[in-house]
Amino acid sequence: MSWDQLGQELALVMETQTAMAAHWGGAVFSALLGSVFSAATVTLVAMPTTRLTVLRDDAQGAHRDALNRYLKNPIRIRSRWLVGRVACTAMTAVLIGQAILPLNEGWALPIAVLGTLATYGLLTEVTTSLVRRHPSKAAPFLLRLLFPFEMLLAPVAWPLEWIARLTGKLIPHREEDARYREHEVGLLLEEGQRDGTLEEERVQMLKNMLEFEDLMAVEVMVPRTSVTAIDAETTLEEALRVISSKGHSRYPVYRESVDNIIGLLYAKDLFRVVEDQNLQGKKVGEIVRTPVNFVPEAKPVSALLREMRARRLHMAVVVDDYGGVAGIVTLEDIIEEIIGDIRDEHDVEEDPxxxxxxxxxxxxxxxxxxxxxxxxxxxxxxxxxxxxxxxxxxxxxxxxxxxxxxxxxxxxxxxxxxxxxxxxxxxxxxxxxxxxxxxxxxxxxxxx
Known part of the structure; x- marks a missing residue:
């Protein structure tokens, strides 16, 4: 072999090795980039929208801009990430195949497939594990890191974005979605309580507010058997004794049967009569206030609260499906569902x-x-x-x-x-x- 031929052989070997190194380097970079796309998708999808909003509000500068851009259109960004993952996977397979082809043409394809799975899978597992340790810090960083690649992939990802938007319009909003958002807020409250930023009482109050929309009148009412109702034919002297022993400010008044509530007796009205005139012979029915606000058992408490505030009512009578009295709801009962028990000087502390x-x-x-x-x-x-x-x-x-x-x-x-x-x-x-x-x-x- 002449020196010229030897030089050509060495040059060919060097060229082949350089090409293989370039192919392997490109394959690793492509797999690494694909793993970052995957880690970003896993991180951002797993984080509740409410938490991302809090992160955005607390962030500054480029981090804030990146989070704000994602929150404005998450479907667009995730569609581009999906295209990026697919492109990186395909590129990794092609580059590994090109690197193996000069060594063994017959095994190039299976080695390319297995090499892609191994490299891509390993790097994805590593990057995802690292990101999950500090998702709040990783989210804005990944959004900024992948922004240039999103711009490059925008033309290719546009059809996916269009399909995603169309699907979102065709699928109606489900009640479960709202339930999921409530669950997100509940998780944030628990996290705030654990790290000491929220007091236990405040957390409980906020949780009560979340559950408030689902409450019905039957769930907050005082049951009929526990209601102190007064017969319209009761004398004012007897009513005064009842009020003195019970200590409530308002009482349902019935005629003949508790299912026939005709009005409400206000303690202050009775006391005013006591001051102004003789009680002898007078009946409760003569000073009763009407009309009575009757509500069904299934009436949402939130709607009932708005109604009572608008009409300046403090008590409503809850009726069942057959028109019978099931119990009463007071404004205090409703407020207690949010802020907890309210006890005054007339309440007796008793552990249930x-x-x-x-x-x-x-x-x-x-x-x-x-x-x-x-x-x-x-x-x-x-x-x-x-x-x-x-x-x-x-x-x-x-x-x-x-x-x-x-x-x-x-x-x-x-x-x-x-x-x-x-x-x-x-x-x-x-x-x-x-x-x-x-x-x-x-x-x-x-x-x-």
Missing amino acids: IVELGNGGMLVDAAMAIDDLSEMLGTEFAEEGDFVSLGGWIIHRAGRVPEPGAELEAWGMRFIVREADERKISKVEIHRKDGQSVPPRAQEPFVAT
């Missing part, structure tokens, strides 16, 4: 749940069955026309049981401790397996 020394607990029968279910960690597999623990027991028994009556269900024993002919007041609850109630440090059990 008292833990007993024998492992059981004494529960107020007016406790909502859903709250009891959550506290006990059970799933009550039963439906019926009841909302409270006492209502459920009456539903199961078919009558108001006498004190001492027992009922077994869901792996527990329910013992009626206080009751009269109309309602149950107190119920004692025990686990049948002898463990304490509520269960402590145990997996929730499913009631059957």
